[in-house]
Amino acid sequence: MTPSAVLTHVCExxxxxxxxxxxxxxAGDLARALKRAGLPLIELTLRTSSAVAVLRRLAADEELxxxxxxxxxxxxVDIAVEAGARFVVTPGLSGEVMQRCREVAMPVIPGVSxxxxxxxxLDHGCSVMKFFPAETSGGTAALRALEAPFPxxxxxxxxxxxxxxxxNYLRLRCVAAVGGSWMVAAPLIDAREFxxxxxxxxxxxxxxxxxxP
Numbered sequence: 668m669t670p671s672a673v674l675t676h677v678c679e680x681x682x683x684x685x686x687x688x689x690x691x692x693x694a695g696d697l698a699r700a701l702k703r704a705g706l707p708l709i710e711l712t713l714r715t716s717s718a719v720a721v722l723r724r725l726a727a728d729e730e731l732x733x734x735x736x737x738x739x740x741x742x743x744v745d746i747a748v749e750a751g752a753r754f755v756v757t758p759g760l761s762g763e764v765m766q767r768c769r770e771v772a773m774p775v776i777p778g779v780s781x782x783x784x785x786x787x788x789l790d791h792g793c794s795v796m797k798f799f800p801a802e803t804s805g806g807t808a809a810l811r812a813l814e815a816p817f818p819x820x821x822x823x824x825x826x827x828x829x830x831x832x833x834x835n836y837l838r839l840r841c842v843a844a845v846g847g848s849w850m851v852a853a854p855l856i857d858a859r860e861f862x863x864x865x866x867x868x869x870x871x872x873x874x875x876x877x878x879x880p
């Protein structure tokens with residue numbers, strides 16, 4: 668897929684499971700649990716020593732669209748590319764990360780929370796952005812305010828988004844998808860409760876299907 672096609676695919680799923688901690692030996696179980704739920708998409712954050720190995724393991728599954736999250740340095744873009752990531756997500760806006768993604772044709776979803784950062788992301792050619800941290804940055808009220816001056820921007824609010832409030836975000840025209848960890852929470856994975864992961868992911872898919880602008 669082209670970079671734009673990858674981002675379109677992510678947005679069409681309407682929910683991005685954000686995995687913050689995962690061991691290699693449990694990667695296959697998690698992938699199967701999400702695929703059973705009809706949500707074959709993962710953003711794996713690069714926050715642990717095993718993250719790159721896990722990313723490589725997940726990316727080997729051709730039925731799964733896997734991105735690297737918490738990318739904050741340009742060299743991490745190269746690491747993500749080598750491991751097989753299909754897209755990159757950042758918690759904030761880094762010009763160096765954006766530039767490296769452009770050089771290697773890696774789709775990137777930059778993190779923004781202010782109008783200034785949105786303008787900077789637009790200057791880098793991005794129109795799909797992660798609104799982060801969503802709840803503490805004003806939540807749906809902030810997004811409604813930002814929609815007026817930026818009508819062509821689509822946001823993926825992440826941070827404090829859960830099963831209880833996801834629909835509130837997904838009903839906004841400016842929201843393409845939501846990101847969250849509630850269906851792939853580390854305690855569930857540690858306890859090998861993959862049936863619960865599937866059930867929560869199915870619930871998330873249903874929420875997204877019903878919550879339309």
